[in-house]
Amino acid sequence: MTTAPPSRRLAALGVMGAAVLFGTTGTSLQLLAPDAPAPSVAAMRLLVGSAGLLAFVLWRDHGAELPRLWRRPVVWAMGLAVAGYQAFFFIGTTRTGVAVGTLIALGSAPLLAGGLGWLLKEGAPGWLWAASTVIAVAGLALLMAGSLSTGDPLGMLSAAGAGACYATFTVLGVRLSRADVPPSAVLAASFSIGALVLLPAVFLSTWWMTSSGVVEVIWLGLVTTTVAYLLFGMGLRVLQPGHIATLTLLEPAVATLLGVVVLREPLSLIGWIGCLLVMGALALLGVAESRADRTGTTSGATR
Numbered sequence: 001m002t003t004a005p006p007s008r009r010l011a012a013l014g015v016m017g018a019a020v021l022f023g024t025t026g027t028s029l030q031l032l033a034p035d036a037p038a039p040s041v042a043a044m045r046l047l048v049g050s051a052g053l054l055a056f057v058l059w060r061d062h063g064a065e066l067p068r069l070w071r072r073p074v075v076w077a078m079g080l081a082v083a084g085y086q087a088f089f090f091i092g093t094t095r096t097g098v099a100v101g102t103l104i105a106l107g108s109a110p111l112l113a114g115g116l117g118w119l120l121k122e123g124a125p126g127w128l129w130a131a132s133t134v135i136a137v138a139g140l141a142l143l144m145a146g147s148l149s150t151g152d153p154l155g156m157l158s159a160a161g162a163g164a165c166y167a168t169f170t171v172l173g174v175r176l177s178r179a180d181v182p183p184s185a186v187l188a189a190s191f192s193i194g195a196l197v198l199l200p201a202v203f204l205s206t207w208w209m210t211s212s213g214v215v216e217v218i219w220l221g222l223v224t225t226t227v228a229y230l231l232f233g234m235g236l237r238v239l240q241p242g243h244i245a246t247l248t249l250l251e252p253a254v255a256t257l258l259g260v261v262v263l264r265e266p267l268s269l270i271g272w273i274g275c276l277l278v279m280g281a282l283a284l285l286g287v288a289e290s291r292a293d294r295t296g297t298t299s300g301a302t303r
Helices: 010-023 024-033 036-059 065-070 074-097 097-120 127-147 153-177 183-204 210-233 241-247 250-261 268-297
Strands: none
Touching: 010 210, 010 241, 010 250, 024 183, 024 210, 024 250, 036 074, 036 183, 065 074, 065 183, 074 097, 074 153, 074 183, 097 127, 097 153, 097 241, 097 250, 127 241, 127 250, 127 268, 153 183, 153 241, 183 210, 210 250, 241 268, 250 268
16 A cells, blocks of 8 residues: 655655755765775665665565565666666766766756656656756756866766666656555665675775775665655656656755865856756756646646
8 A cells, every 4th residue: 555645846855855865975985985996885875775775665564565576577677777877877977077977977867767758658748847957957067067077988978878777767666656656665676676786896895894984884875875765756656757857966066065065175156157057947847846736737747
């Protein structure tokens, strides 16, 4: 038995809350485990995060859903997409730099998710979404302009692969969550598969055995994965996939601001303008979701 879906406004706030937590990842790594190898970080994050999601599902008495979900090919596709996103994203940012890799991965995800969702008949995302996405991606480009590196073709292709994996995971999660399957169970089942795929990378390093490493693992796993994706799951039942991917563009803005405030990294005037554009675009999309609540517009309606 599933609970009633949240309002579209609450769902949008949940996804944005998740993006805020996602945005703390880079700063926490710099503070607690700056030398940890990326594949091992990704593997530990999924391992602990999926354990937290499984514990939540069992606590909510949704554990009976898991065996059925693990037998569904679409859930395995989601799990592979989760693992692929982690792997491709870190390869992309390593080879092209954090700025370019993040811009390509997160900037391409809304367009890919919106298009894939439309092809799979999850609804056309609408003109207001398109305008919000264009503004947000432009803002993201300005935000990162000061630190763009040239990178290489393989790194850029890997970053684009990360965006495709994220879009695939989001669209498939929306489809399952709208079929009366609790979003938390969908996430727990798929993330546990992703953790299994990346498990060998855990043993590439012992960084997670240090005291600071333990704190980082707890933060990355339980906060930026378990809690963040439970918030993210609020959007799966009621928001269009493209809208969800656009809302998560808040992540790089938060990451940049944390870099400025906590790590004392400089941010130029053009960067601040980009940050304001991202915030404004997300506010525009949030207003659209609130209006949909008042008018009773369905999640797939074109606006």
